[in-house]
Amino acid sequence: NLTNHEQKRAKVLTLDSMNPNVKRVEYAVRGPIVQRAVQIEKELKEGVKKPFTEVIKANIGDAHAMGQKPITFLRQVLALCSYPELLEDNMFPEDAKKRARRILESCGGHSIGAYSASQGIECIRQDVARYIERRDGGIPSSPDNIYLSTGASDAIVTMLKLLVCGEGRSRTGVMISIPQYPLYSAALADLGAVQISYYLDEDKCWSLDVAELRRALNAARQHCNPRVLCIINPGNPTGQVQSRQCIEDVIRFAKEEHLFLMADEVYQDNVYAEGCKFHSFKKVLFEMGPEYSSTVEMASFHSTSKCYMGECGFRGGYMEVINMDPEVKAQLTKLVSVRLCPPVPGQALLDLVVNPPQPDEPSYTTFMKERTAVLAALAEKARLTEETFNTVPGITCNPVQGAMYTFPRITLPQKAIDKAKEEGQVPDMYYCMRLLEEEGICLVPGSGFGQREGTFHFRMTILPPTEKLKVVLQKIREFHLRFTQEFS
C-alpha cells in the first residue's frame, strides 16, 4: 500500500487505473510483429546488416503500400475537388470535371473543407442507394438508410455500440466467425460485450455451417443474451466466398433466433475463383420474400479501402441499414453527429466508386482497363499463392476464392512448440517472428485471428506485385523447411 505522499506522486493514469476494457482490446494486424518490422526497417536504414535488404509487409490489406497504382479517374476528381481552380484547366477530362462540380455543389460553400451532414452528403447517399439497386438487380434502396462513415471500421464499431446493453447474464452477445477480422473482437472488448465464437470449417474451404452457428448460440445462451450475428463475406482472413445457399441458411437462422445481422461486405468486388460469385445479403434477403425482407434487421458495410481501388488512406465507407426501427435510426443519427461528419474527401471518393465512368464518357476506357488489370492481377496472385503453398510439406492452403488473404495451416514440430513456450510466445507468433528476423517477411500469426485449439496458421496478403509475391512465397517455403528441420 502506498503512503498518502506516494499516492499523490503516483500518476493519475496508470495501467491499474485506466479503462479495463481498453486493456482487453487486442489488435494483431498492427501488433508486436508489425512494431518489430518497423524497427527492423529503421535498422536497415541505419546500415545494420541483415540477411535481407528490405522488409516485405504482407500483414495488412493495404494495396497502394504494396505498389498498386491509384485509379486515374478517382484521383483526377479528387484533385479537382481539392483545388477547384483546376476546373478551368484543359488537362482533365469532362466527366471528371462533371463529377467534381456535382460534389462541390453539394458541399457547404462549395468546399470539401466544410463539414457535411453527419450522415453524409445527401447526393452521395443517393448515388450509393442507386449503386446498391443496380448491384442487387433493382431491389429498392433508400438514401435515408445509408450512413457514410470513416472507413468501414467506424460504421462497424458504431453499429455494435448501438446494439450492446445489459449486465451479467443479460449482457449482449455478438456472434463472430473464428478466424475473424480482429476489429470485431477489439470492438467487443472495448464495449464490454460478450464474444460468441463460431468456427468456420477449414476442411470445407472455410465455409460456414448453420449447425455450428446453432451450437455456438446454444452454448452462449447459458451466460449472455445473444442478439447479433456478424458475417464477413468474402472472408478475411480466410478468403472464402459464401454460396447463395449458405447465405439463405444464415438469414433463416437469424430470423428464427431473433438476431440482428451485420454483413461485412467490404470485399464485394474481390471474387476470383471459378464458380464463385458475390451475393449480397440484402439481395438474398429480398429474394426470400416479404416474410424475411420485411422483418430481418440488418446492416451491411462497404469501404473504399478494398476491391479494385484500395484507397485505404481516405477512410471512406458506408453502411446500409435495413428494417431498422425508426426511433433507433434517430438515435443512430444523433450518435454519429457527435463526431460531426466523416471525412469529406473520403465521401467524394466513395461517390466515384458508386458512380464510375459510363460507356459514353471519355474516362470509361482507361477506367475499365485499370480496374480490370487490378482485379485480374489479384486473381492470378490468388491462384499462385494457393498453388505454391500446397507444394510445401507442412503447409496446407485452401483456395483464395476472394478478398485479399490466404490463411494457410502450418504444421509445427512439437519441439518448436516447446521452444516457443520457453520463450513465452504462442507458437505461431514465434514462427512469424523468426520468419521476420530471418527473411524480412512480415505476416500475422493465426492466433491474432483465432483458430481451433492446437492448430496453427498465419495470414498473408496476396497484394505484393507478382514478381515479389513469387519471392515471398519461395522464401516462406525455404524458411518453413529450415524451421521444420531445426526442430525435428
Add this chain to the structure above:
Amino acid sequence: NLTNHEQKRAKVLTLDSMNPNVKRVEYAVRGPIVQRAVQIEKELKEGVKKPFTEVIKANIGDAHAMGQKPITFLRQVLALCSYPELLEDNMFPEDAKKRARRILESCGGHSIGAYSASQGIECIRQDVARYIERRDGGIPSSPDNIYLSTGASDAIVTMLKLLVCGEGRSRTGVMISIPQYPLYSAALADLGAVQISYYLDEDKCWSLDVAELRRALNAARQHCNPRVLCIINPGNPTGQVQSRQCIEDVIRFAKEEHLFLMADEVYQDNVYAEGCKFHSFKKVLFEMGPEYSSTVEMASFHSTSKCYMGECGFRGGYMEVINMDPEVKAQLTKLVSVRLCPPVPGQALLDLVVNPPQPDEPSYTTFMKERTAVLAALAEKARLTEETFNTVPGITCNPVQGAMYTFPRITLPQKAIDKAKEEGQVPDMYYCMRLLEEEGICLVPGSGFGQREGTFHFRMTILPPTEKLKVVLQKIREFHLRFTQEFS
C-alpha cells in the same frame, strides 16, 4: 408482457433494447433546430413561401460553409498529393511541390491512399513537434508524444475513453465547464462517466475561477471519483481567452487535486481582443518549473477545422500527451490502431498548417495575405457582434475575445417562458425555433451548452461574411424586440 409470438415479432433492436448510454447522449449543435433548418431549406427550394429567402446557419463553426475561401497553398499541395501527375506541371509553385513530394515520400507506396501508421505519419508528427516547440518558445516536444487524429473530436473521445473506469462511487468523474462544447457531455454520457459541471463566470467575461473548480470538485467527491479536468481555451461557446495567471492557477489546482488535464486548444490562432494572448497550457506548465512540468499529466488538442484555415471536412487534428505513463501510452497506441489510421488527406493538411510557407519561399506572400485577411475579418466581426448585441435592450453580450462564437444572455418575459412550457419546450429552444421560423436564422439555444438555472442564452457564430452578419444581427435585434413585445 408480450406473448412468445409477439416477442418473436418485435424488433431485435428497439429503443428499449438499445445501448442506454447512447440514448443519454445529446448533441445540440446538430439537434432539432438544425434538422428543422434543413427541412425549411428544402421547403424554400420547393417554392414554399416564407418571410425570408434563405436560411442562414450561424449554428456551427463551419467557416467554408459560411463563404470563407480555402487558403490557396493548402489546396494546391492537397491537389498535388491527390494526383501526383500534377507535379510535372508548371502551374504550381515550387514550395507546394516540395511539400507534396515530402508527404508522398512518407506514404506507403508514395500514395495518400495507403493506410498510415495508426499514430499518424512519422514525418508529420515530427513537423507537429517542431511547430509546438516554435509556438512554445523552445520547450521540447517529441513526435512520440504526438497522435494524429480524425479531427480533434476523435482524439478527445479517445482520451476520455482511456481515462474512464470504476463503478458506482468509484466511477470516473470528469470536470467540464458550463457552458461547454457538447462533444464533452455527449462523450461522457456515451462512456457512462460522471459529468462534473463547473460554471464559468459570465459577469467576469466568462472567466474561470479556481474557487468554483474547488466547489464543484468537493461536491462531486461525494458520489464519484474525479480524475479529469477539461478546459477549452479560447472558449466555445463563450469566446473568452484565459489569462496566463488563470492557466497557472488551473495547473496548480490540477496538481494539488491529482487531476489529468485535457486542454482543448483548437482555437489557438483565434484571438482578437486587445490585451488578450493565447498561452498554451504546455508552455505555462513548463514555465512553472520541474515540480510541475515533470508531474502534471496532460493532453492538449488541436485541429485543422478552426483558426485561419477552417478545413473542417478534412477531419485533421492531433493531440500531444505530456507525462503520460509509458505503459498507458502503449495502450493508447494499441487502441487507436483498431480504427487503422486517421484520414491521410487530413494528415497532409495538418502538415501544411504546422509547416506553412517560409519568408524565402514563393507562396509566402500570398499565404500570409490570405491568412491575415481571414483573421482580421474575424476580429472585425467579433467587435461588430459584441457592439450590436449590446445595443439591444434585453440582450447582454461579453466581448468575443477569441474563438468564433458569441453566447449572449437574453432576458425572456415570464409570459414567454410560460408559453414555451405550454409547448413542451425549454424557453431558449422556443425562442430559437421562433427566430428560425420567422427570420430564417439558425442559432443554438443556450440549454444545449448548459447555463446557470434561470438564465437564457443562445450561441451564434461570427462566421457569416461581414455584410451578411450585419443583416443577421439586425434581424435578431428586430426579432428580439418583437418577441419581447409580444409577451409583455
